[in-house]
Amino acid sequence: MRAEVQEELERNILPYWMEKVTDHEQGGYYGRIDGYDKVHPEAEKGAILNARILWTFSAAYRLLGKKEYLLAAQRALGYILKNFTDPQYGGVFWSLNTDGSVRDAKKQTYAIGFMIYGLSEYVRATGDETVLETAIGLYTCLEEHAFDKRNIGYIEALKRNWEPIPDMRLSDKDENASRTMNTHLHVIEAYTNLYRVWPASRLVQSIHTLLHIFKTNIIHPETYHLDLFFNDSWEGKRNIQSFGHDIEASWLLYETALVLGEKKVLEEITPIIQKIAHAAMEGVRKDGSMIYEKWTDTGHVDEQRQWWVMCENIIGNLNFYQHFGDEDALRRAFACWLFTKEKLIDHKNGEWFWSIGPDGFVNRAEDKAGFWKCPYHNSRMCFEVMERFSDK
Template sequence: MKGPGKLLARSGPTGPGPADAPGFWLENEAHRDWLAADALKQFDFFRKSKRKDGGFHTLDWKGKPLRIQLQELHSTTRMIHAYAMAELCGAGGADIVDHGMQYLAQGHADGEGWAWGAEGSAPSDRRRMAYGHVFVLLAASSAHLIGHPGGQPLIDQASQVLMDHFWEEEPGLFGADFGPDWTPLDSYRGMNANMHGVEALLAAYEATGWEDYLNRAGGILGFFLGQMAPAYGWRIPEHYGPDWSVDLGYDGDPMFRPAGTTPGHSLEFARLLLQHWDLSGRPENEAPSVAHDLAQQALTDGWAEDGGLIYTVDFDGAPLLTDRYWWPVTEGIGVLASLIKLDPQEIYEEWYRRLWTFAHEHFIDHKRGGWYPALNAKGKPVETQFKGKPDIYHALQATLYPLAPGLSRQITSLPLITS
C-alpha cells in the first residue's frame, strides 16, 4: 500500500490524537477518549430529529428541523440502528429505537413490504427498493440486540420479504426493485443494495446466530469481491444487467447510481469482508489480502490532491465525480481500523491518522455536533447534494468501530460511553 504522500497527519491538543505519538492511535487513550466524545456529540445532536407526529426530521446544520416532509426508508432504519448502538454503549437510545420501530409499522409499512418514502402516517413514494428493505433487516437486528420486543418479529418479516421478492437464487444476490404491486421497475441490478445486504445479513447473524445469514453474505462477497473486483483491477463494478453481466457504461442517478466505480464502496465492502471472515472463525483464505488490495486501490484512486476522497472514478482510475463527501472518509476509517487490529502496519496507521485529521479539520462540527456532509473546492462545508446534516449512521460507525475490540461490531463490549 502506497503512503499518503505529502500531507502528513497533524492535530493540535484538541484533535483526534497526538501527531507525534508513537505506535497506533487505536491504543492511545487520548484518541479513544476523543472518539467517545465525538460519538456522544453525535448522539446528542441527532436526538433532536425525533418528530412528535412520528418518524424523524432532517436537521439543518444548527440542529433545527428542515421543512422536508418526505421520510425515506433508509433514513428511518438507520436512525433505529444508530440509537440501538447508543443503547448498547450506555448512552441511552431505547426511546428513539421504539419511536423508529413504530414509524416503520405506521408510516412505511405498505402491505407485504415497506414503502421507500412516507409522509405523516402514510406511504407516499410506494416503490419497494432492495436498498431500503435490507436496511429494515439491519434495523430489526440492532433493535433485537437491545431487547426490543419487535426486533425478532421484524427480523422474521424482513427476511421473508427479502427472500420472497428480492433474492435471486441462482446468482445468490439481491436483485430488482419493484413498484407497489411488486412489478419490477426495470431490469437494473446493482452492487450497492447487495453491499448493504451483506451488512444487514451479518447483523442478523450476530443477532440470531442463524448461519444462513452468514452463508448468504458470504455468497454475495464471493461474487463482488472474489470475482468482480480482481477482474477489474480491484475496482468494483457497480451496475449490472438482468443476467448480472457488468454494464460499464451505465450512468443513472448521480447519488445512488453514478457512472464508474466508487472508492468509498470499496472501502466499505473491504471492512464487511473482514467482518464476515472474523465471524466465520477466521478461516485460512485470502480475505485479509483482498481487503488490503481493495483498500489500497480505493485510497490510491480516491485521495484528492488537497485532501478528502472523491466520489467516483473511471475503471482506469481517472476522476469522474470529484465531489468530496463525508461518508467515504468514514468508511476508510472503518476498514483501516480493522486492518490495524488484524495486522498493525505503519502504512495503515499513516492513512488512519490522515483520514481522521482531515475529518477533524473539515467535516466535524465541533461546536454543535454531527458532521457536515460535503465540501466545496476550498474545503469548506457546502449544501449542494445534501441539505442539512442528513444522518448519523456513517460518522457514528467511524467512531465506534475503532473502539470495538474485534473486527465484528461487538458494540456490546464497549465500556467507553459510561466512563
C-alpha cells in the same frame, strides 16, 4: 483518538439527532434539515433515514447503556413498525408523507436491507424477540421476492406487490440497473448483523451466496475496485471507481468472514480484501482525505470530500492496522480523522457537513439531515473506534 471520537459522538452527533431532528408533532423524526440547519417539516420521510436512526441509537445503547439512547431507538422503532412496514405484502415502503401516509410504496432491496440492519441491532441491544421476528420476516421477503435464483443476485427494486418495476434506481444519481454493488454490499452487511442474533443455516447460505457474488461478479479481477452497475446477467460498463465503497467493502466483507467464524471463508477473503483496500488508497490525497469517484472511460474525477467517505476511510484503515499490523494504515486513519475534525465537523451547530469541495469550501447545498444524510456513517465510525481500541 478513542476519547476524541466518543466525545464527538456524545456531544455533537447524537444530541443533534435527539434535539433537532425529533418530530414532536407528527411523530418519529423530521425528513430533512438543510445545510443551513433549517428544519423542513414538510419533507418526506425515507425508509433509509429511519432505519439508520434506529441502528444508530440501538448501537449507542448497546455500547453505552444510556436510557436516552434507548428511548431514541424506540421512537424510531415505533414509527417504523406503525408506518413503514407493509401489512399486506410484506417488506417496507420506500417513503412516507409527513403525516405517516404512504408516499412511495415500492420495495427497494437496499432499504429493506437497512431495516434488517437496524432491527437486528435493536435486538442485539435489547434481546427483543418480537423485533427479531420482524427482522426475520423482512429477510424472508427478500429471499422469496427479491432474490433471482436464475442469475444469482438481488433485484434492485420491485413494485409494492413484488412485481417488476421499470425504474429501479436507488436515487437520481444512479443508473437504472437491475443489479448494483451498493445494494449487495448493504444486504450482506444486514445479513451479517442478523446472523449475530439469529445464526440460522438458511441465513448462513445466503451470506455465502453474497460472498460468492462479490468474488465472482462485483470485484474487478484486475484492479480490485468494486464495479457498480450491472444487468440481470451481471454485465456492466465497469467504468466508475468509487473509493469510499471500496474501502467500506474491505472492512465489511472481512467483518462478515470474522462473524461467520469459518476458517476457510476467512482464508479466502483475506487476500481479496487486502487488494480492495490497496485499490481504495488510490483515492487518498496528501491532506489525508479521500476523494469520491473516478470515471475511467472519461478520466473525470470527483474531488468532493464527502462525510461518509471519510468515515469509511478511517474504519477501513484502522481495520487494516488492527488485523494486519500495517502502521501506514494507522497513520492514514489518523490523517483522515484530523482532516475530518478540521473541515467536515460543524463544531458550532452540530453534526457534520455533507462535503468539502476541492476549493476548500463547505457544501451547504446538501442536507445536514435528510433522505441520504443520516447519523449512520459518522456514528458507526465512532463506535468502531471505541469497540476496536477499547483498551488502548
